[in-house]
Amino acid sequence: MDVAELTGTYTYRSFLNRPEPVDDFNKLRFAQLELRLTAEPDGTVSGELVFSEGEPGGDTIGMDMVGRASGASPFAFTLTGKGRPGSPVADFHYEYDGVILRHWDIGIGQLMTLAGTVLRAEDHGSGATLARAGQTASFLAVKRQA
Template sequence: MDAAELTGTYTYRSFLELPDPVQDFNRLRFAQLELRLTAAPDGTVSGLLVFPAPPGTEAQAMVMTGQVSGSSPVAFTLTGKGRPGTPISDFHYDYDGIILHHWDTGVNQRTTLAGTVLRAEPHGTGENLAPAGQTAGFLAVKRNA
């Protein structure tokens, strides 16, 4: 596995870190988004984390920047920040992850990223304030090209 494998479009899902079993799996849901990444030969990573939008409206996105390090497993760090002048301009999240092992005998296995995410800065106001420090685990499954 090499860093170029990071390039692609993924279905990104992050999960709250609740230690007890839950009856409704949706209670674990932190986010489900589209992650688009490009890894350059020098190890830099760029892309977008795109939020779902109703038809006819513009999707909001965080600009993703980062670095690939290591080769077995491929490890990466990312920072996602909301675009200036958008409703999510105050979003700032940090990501630390790896590309999961690809089994030689696996059937229909997809490239999958796994890691943790940290809300690096608070966003929102009043009752909608999301404080800094929130963490979640994430998986991102690569889509077909």
């Protein structure tokens, strides 16, 4: 697989790793965002994880993403996400480790899907909204069609 195929816009969803069955799937929800990636032939990956579009004509609220991808089988990537200075998520820092899921030759309507784990690398927030470092979740990101 060519590393450049990673380039695109994805619907990103992360889930709390709860082993017990739940009666409401939303109890597993960690985040649902838009992931925009650009991959270069040398394996360099950059992009953004968008929380909100912000004001019309303004900057998006999100994290800048940087990392590396390997075209080897299985196709793997690592990303670091950090909130933009001066934004409501400026103190966010997350680490991502993932792979591209298998494409089935006879699959119907299958879209490229990234899967992996995410780690909150640093505390963010304060007081009642403090989110401690060390939290992990699983994620799926489904590539949108152009």
